[in-house]
Amino acid sequence: MTPILIAEQVLNGLQSGVMLFLMAAGLTLIFGVMGLINLAHGSLYMVGAFAAAATAAVTGSFVLALVAALAAAAAAGALVERLVIRRLYDRDHLDQVLATFALILIFSEGTRWIFGSFPLYLDIPEALSGPVTLPGGIQYPLYRLFIIGMGLVVAALLFWLIARTRLGIRIRAGENDREMIAALGVDIARLYTLVFALGAALAGLAGALVGAIQSVQVGMGEPVLILAFVVIVIGGIGSIEGALVGAILVGLTDTLGGIFLPQIFGLFMEPAAATQTGAALASMAIYVLMAAVLAWKPTGLFGAKS
Amino acid sequence: MTEPVLETRGLVKSFGALRASDGITLDLRPGEIHAVIGPNGAGKSTMIKQLSGNIAPDEGTVHFLGRDVTGLSTMARARAGLARTFQVSALAMEDTVLQNAVLGALGASSSPYRFFRPALKRAELRDRAMAALERMGLADHAATVVSELSHGQRRQLEVAVALTLQPKAFLMDEPMAGLGGEGSQHLTGILDRLRAEAPILLIEHDMDAVFALADRISVLVYGRIIATGTVEEIRRSPEVRDAYLGDAS
């Protein structure tokens, strides 16, 4: 285990964490402002990836593909909010879970209906392909660095948006006191649609960015969704800072656990048994992390006291 | 002098820079109604939460029936005989009046882990619950779902549920809240008769009720008790006039 390999794995963990943040930020924002638990968030991720792949196939432009992903996911988000989600704000969580579970079924099968059953093609743009050499002699794919950069830029924008802009003030007001912002004369219905579309766009962007290095296929959103849930539970639901910290923790745990656990078990077990035991435990590592955090702080790291 | 039923010594509770309880010492003696009054934000609900066990004081102690209960949970205090009513009705709204009262009886028997014979068919629970409902004049509504009760009836049910515990003391957090003149008078009559059974620590905004019922009154301002005395003493106290009654009237 060389320091270079460790550094590279930390970068990998960071990259997966940053992408998780884009997903988790939308989820936590939607929960914070509207009190809505949205299982269909993973579907918006998928919508982003499919829109990007379809656009890239027609235009050949990665930039246009990203724009299309943002637009399609935001539009799908806004549409769903208007048609369905809006009716769920004053319902209990159970109804929300069920209705958004139904939306997953509709989105997944609908996408398969439109795009067919086979995975789509979306590739890294020429300019970002291949590895670069980092200080210390680390060879690292440029595109993954780009993803980390994009993720951090979006995170910074999001923090700025919430801390400094009018929309941000309204969002924060909405998190604290729903009646008050109504009293202030803010059009709540529009604000909610906007926030939902914003969350959807973040998920769509993540889907498109990740779609270029993974497989664009139906059902790609749900595994990420569950990870994002773990992230916001660890970070504290409703907290953007919590989502960032939680995402990076989960990204690092997942990546490093997968590498190091089998090696640790290899110190005192047969190699084959060690890789299997290690891999089995690594796949559970983030849930153990979550359980540990909650045993310590039941409302997550940055969660409001209940 | 008889031993007080409930007694606090030097309760202090701070929330950040705000000292919501600033050395509260008061007692509740057998057979009395002791009213605590004070303007909004005086720290009345913080005080009652420390008495009932919902929050722990930073300093000071709570004694109940001669025993230090400061470290005990709400549940343990309730089982020891401290019954409370809530400012905002806390009832099982989908259940019937009788079911709510039976819940209280169940708490008093402190054995809810029975899974087969219906709760309402258990004579010991049902009798106790019906007795409390009758005393509160709710027996005719036993089968009514709580969400269909009037506001006043819900306030009465709050007291009835507390009664089923056969408590040694009542903590009542604004029982008259939201009641009209007539309802308020009705409840005043009930509480008046109740004091013989167990003393009542009464937090109340309705001054007519307070003056009609209280044996003693304590005035809480900015987390401190500034005066304690009989109704007459409090009426005459210049301090109270300044701090409280003065700007209230």
Next chain:
Amino acid sequence: MSRERILGAVVLLALGLVPLAAHVMGEPFTITLATRAAILALAAVGLNIALGIGGLVSLGHATFFGIGGYAMGILASHVQNYEPMFEWPFLFEGSTSMPFIWLVAVLVSALAALLIGLLALRTSGVYFIMITLAFGQMFYFFSISWSAYGGEDGLSIYVRNGFPGLNTLDPIQFFGLCYAVLCLVLLGAHLLARSPFGLALGAARQSPDRVQAVGLDPKRLRLVGFVISGAITGLAGALFADLNRFVSPTMFSWQTSGEIMVFIILGGVGRLFGPVVGAAVFVMLEHFLGDMSEFWHIWLGLLLLAVVLFARGGLVGLIAGREKAHD
């Protein structure tokens, strides 16, 4: 009798009579479908205790369903392969006896529910939903990589386990067994809802402050409710495994948790017969919609949306009226 009761009795009776008719007509597959509906209903009756009475929105009940399934799979596979489970402190070869398997399924799921509940019930609301979901995933991934018992391939049991006095391989007899278990558990759930415990658990959902104020611990009530709920769903898992003569990690998947919840919502939350109606309707939809369209999930999704948005109280509520029975 209230309309809800009558409806429940009719549905339960129909669920019992249809397989009998199918048996006479020589249509064993209809019996299999009805058995499936009865078992899934049982799983949902379990969840309905936590969800309907206790208000605990568990999106991880597949954990218990899967544990029940694996209890059956593991016990029976050792007998099937002539490999004793353990030889110390006494020789234990596994078991193919349903009553014993059920006992193990119930006990192990109850234990799992206790441990999960201890942690998950520290939280509430959305946290609770997500933690139960995450625990389910944890078991899912564990079962996939646990190669000793088939990992992702699952375990096939070639011969259905036995029940004294019955030939369980005969579809109608196995159905009768599952149906009897369902009826017994329904009776138990009915009694539980009205028992002191049910009353207290229901009050803990509606007003935890009140429950505390009368000296009862809402957390402990919820924990006990969660354990009972998990144990019943675990029993259903063992039966489901025997129906398919097969267990796999799919039983642990979060879609399974979602589906168990769907049965309850379709039927009506907190209503005794809600899970039975929901599971029966779901199995029929799966059967008929699946025949009609390759994309039947879209239709299922739309129907589910419609129920959630427009038919609060589920199908039972739609037919029997919104108010629940009080007595």
Next chain:
Amino acid sequence: MLKQLLASAALVACATAASAEVKVGLITTLSGGGAGLGIDTRDGFMLAIDEAGRDDLEVVVEDDQQKPDVAVQIADRMIQSDKVDLLTGIVWSNLAMAVVPSATAQGLFYLSTNAAPAQLAGRGCNANYFSVSYQNDNLHEAAGAYATSADFKNTFILAPNYPAGKDSLNGFKRFYEGELAGEIYTKLGQTDYAAEIAQIRASGADSVFFFLPGGMGISFLKQYADSGVDLPLVGPAFSFDQNILQAVGDAALGVKNTSSWNKDLENESNAHFVEAYLAKYDRLPSLYAAQGYDTALLLLSALEKAEITDKDAFRAALKEADFASVRGAFEFSPSHHPIQDIYVREVIKEGDILTNKIVGTAIEDRGHAYEDECKM
């Protein structure tokens, strides 16, 4: 209402059950993420059936949703309600393990179009079970043989942490004679392989063998191509299937993979199959389609020789394997698994379309490793 619905369903089932002399149940994955493979299987199978034009043969097709419990339920229904004589079509090993043992125990025939786990080849072999595709280990063994012949000395191997993944690495090692630079099991369904690729880079390997079916392989190949690690890759055909290649893109170009079939195999039957499939479905066939087609040909050949109700005669007819396989020479081993050549293919570009071409033979006349365990 419930009763009426069920009763009418039963009537419909009765009506259809009476119409054909031979009924075949095709259980395969037609919805969800893995639907592509099942659709190809079905289309390949049905192509041969349609070409035969027998009106006494009915094929009942059902979607298993890639869920074992659904597959079992459908199998029960086909056996109990549709009264089929023979089952086929399952893509995934875990679904096959759920369905095949109990179906064959009930006296039905099962012809495998794809999944052929070790359990069913060795101790669990059955007279009524025929694998027309291969034994699961075969393509991995061929990859091992190829790695040896290509003079790889230090290969890094990886597969998902599930039974087929373990079988894969064991199969590879059975025919590979060099050293292992590393051996890792990844999470099933994993989509990011950056960590594994970093390990490969650091391991000093001279080549990489991987088995990552479906979307996992697409992700791995794209990320591998972008990582700058340019060690030779080899893997079984599953990640280089006709349908998947387009999603991988140029990242797959030049990669060697092992397969029992390819569209450029030179024999008459294959030429006809590729042309007819392209004409009928407007896309190139995949390995799954070819295996589906072969399975149907085998079935038809046996039906020519024996009544399906005469189990012993029909079984003997199946065993003869008297059909023109698109894979060329084909015969069954005593355990009813193919003995066939496994080829090495290379991913190339034909115009805009990525596809494979055969560049050599990895193993000739390969049976399987569990033959001795089968007592039949």
